[in-house]
Amino acid sequence: MKSYFLQSVDRPLDVDAALSRLLPGQRSPWLLCSSDGDPAAYFDVDSTDPTTVFADMSGRNYSGDPAVISTLRALQALVGGIIVDQDDEEPPPN
Numbered sequence: 001m002k003s004y005f006l007q008s009v010d011r012p013l014d015v016d017a018a019l020s021r022l023l024p025g026q027r028s029p030w031l032l033c034s035s036d037g038d039p040a041a042y043f044d045v046d047s048t049d050p051t052t053v054f055a056d057m058s059g060r061n062y063s064g065d066p067a068v069i070s071t072l073r074a075l076q077a078l079v080g081g082i083i084v085d086q087d088d089e090e091p092p093p094n
Helices: 012-022 065-079
Strands: 002-007 030-033 039-045 053-057 082-085
Touching (some): 002 065, 012 030, 012 039, 012 065, 039 065, 053 065
Antiparallel strands (some): 002 082, 030 039, 039 053
């Protein structure tokens, strides 16, 4: 499994609505599916820190980083925050 995080969210109360807008029809966790319909990653709010959203990627879709990062960037535009990977490094720009 590989993970990305949106940390230090500016508007944590808006995260659920923003995720539901970006990934409609789901809630806690929100699933991002690959082009063939398989779950590629799931997004959820950290239960101990509501200013952090995590995206855990499925091992079968381990190379799906661009789609996950794109979704996190869209979420970031709506609620603020900083995107980092599991090593606390920012992902490369588009």
